[in-house]
Amino acid sequence: MPIHLYWGDDATARERAVQELIDQIIEPAWVSLNLSRLDGSSADQAAQALNEARTAPFGGGGRVVLLQRSPFCERCPAELAEQLESALPLIPEQSHLVLVSAGKPDARLRTTKALRKVAEEKKFPLPAIWDGAGLIELVQRSAAAAQLQLEPAAAELLADTIGNDSSRLAGELEKLALYCGEKAVDVEAVKALAGPAQHNALAVGEALLAGDVGGALTQIDGLMAANEPPLRLVASLVSQLRGWLWLTLLEQSGEQDPMVIAKAAGIGNPKRIYVMRKQLRGVRPQRLLKLLGRLLDVEAALKLGSPADVAFRDGLLGQSG
Numbered sequence: 001m002p003i004h005l006y007w008g009d010d011a012t013a014r015e016r017a018v019q020e021l022i023d024q025i026i027e028p029a030w031v032s033l034n035l036s037r038l039d040g041s042s043a044d045q046a047a048q049a050l051n052e053a054r055t056a057p058f059g060g061g062g063r064v065v066l067l068q069r070s071p072f073c074e075r076c077p078a079e080l081a082e083q084l085e086s087a088l089p090l091i092p093e094q095s096h097l098v099l100v101s102a103g104k105p106d107a108r109l110r111t112t113k114a115l116r117k118v119a120e121e122k123k124f125p126l127p128a129i130w131d132g133a134g135l136i137e138l139v140q141r142s143a144a145a146a147q148l149q150l151e152p153a154a155a156e157l158l159a160d161t162i163g164n165d166s167s168r169l170a171g172e173l174e175k176l177a178l179y180c181g182e183k184a185v186d187v188e189a190v191k192a193l194a195g196p197a198q199h200n201a202l203a204v205g206e207a208l209l210a211g212d213v214g215g216a217l218t219q220i221d222g223l224m225a226a227n228e229p230p231l232r233l234v235a236s237l238v239s240q241l242r243g244w245l246w247l248t249l250l251e252q253s254g255e256q257d258p259m260v261i262a263k264a265a266g267i268g269n270p271k272r273i274y275v276m277r278k279q280l281r282g283v284r285p286q287r288l289l290k291l292l293g294r295l296l297d298v299e300a301a302l303k304l305g306s307p308a309d310v311a312f313r314d315g316l317l318g319q320s321g
Helices: 011-025 028-034 043-053 078-090 110-118 132-145 152-162 166-180 187-194 201-209 213-225 230-252 258-265 272-279 285-303 308-319
Strands: 003-007 035-039 063-068 095-101 120-123
Touching: 003 011, 003 110, 011 063, 011 095, 011 132, 011 166, 028 035, 035 043, 043 063, 043 078, 043 095, 078 110, 132 152, 132 166, 132 272, 152 166, 152 187, 166 187, 201 213, 201 230, 213 230, 213 308, 230 258, 230 272, 230 285, 230 308, 258 272, 285 308
Parallel strands: 003 095, 003 120, 035 063, 063 095
Antiparallel strands: none
C-alpha cells in the first residue's frame, strides 16, 4: 500500500527525501493535477488529505498527497483517527499518501499502530550537538546525497564548524561542490569557504561547564549575529546538559559501562563517554541541575518575548557561582 511516514527534526534531509519521492512518482506533465500539498495543523486539511488520497491519478504516472505537520502519529482526535482507519484500505495503488512530521510517532496511539502496519517509514533525526560521531555521519550522509566526495578530515572540520545545522550544511556543501568541481573536498577547501569553528552550541556548553559565563555569552553573541535561532540554541544546550547529567547520575549510582551509559543518555557513540568523563571531572549533578534551571529560565523569557541578548544575560549571569 503506497503510504509513507516520514519524521524527524532534520528538515533539510526530510524535504529532500519528499521531493525525490515526488519526482519518482509523478510524471512532470501531470504535476499540477496529481500533487496536493496540505497542512495537517488544520484538522480540515488532514481530513481533506485522506479524501484526496482515495482519488486515482489523472493521466500517466501516480498521484501524491503530501500532508506536512501530520497529526496522525501525535495528537490525533478520535474523529480523525476513525477517518484514517476507514481511508487506509481505500487508497488506490497509484495514489501515495505522504505523512510528514518533525516529532517521533507516538507508538501508543492506535493511528500510529495502524500506519506502521502498512506504511513505508523513514526517520530523519538530527544528532545532538555533542555527538561528534553523529555529526560526522550527518556530514557524510549529506555529502553522499549531494554526490560530493569528502576527505575524512574535511568531514570532521565541517562537523566542528557547522554542528547539527543541516540547512547551513546543505548550503556549504553546494558551495564546496562548485569550488572543488570533480575533486574531493579537502580541509583547505572547507577552511576557505566555511570558515573556522568559532561559535557553536557545544563551545557555549563547555564554557558554561567551566564557569566561564562571559566566554559563553561571547559565543552566544556570535551565534546570534550568524542568525542562529535562540530557541534552537537553548534546545541544543539543554540536550548537551542532559547528556552530562545522565552520565554523572549513572556513575554516581555505580554504573561504569560506557555502552550502558551511552544508551541511557541517548549518545550515539559510546566513545564519547570517555571525553565527557574528562569534561565532568569534579562536577556534581547539583551544578548541572542548577544550570538546566537557568536555561529553562532563558527559554521562558524568550517565549515571553524578551530579546535574545537580554534573555541569555539575565538567565546565565545568575549561575556564575
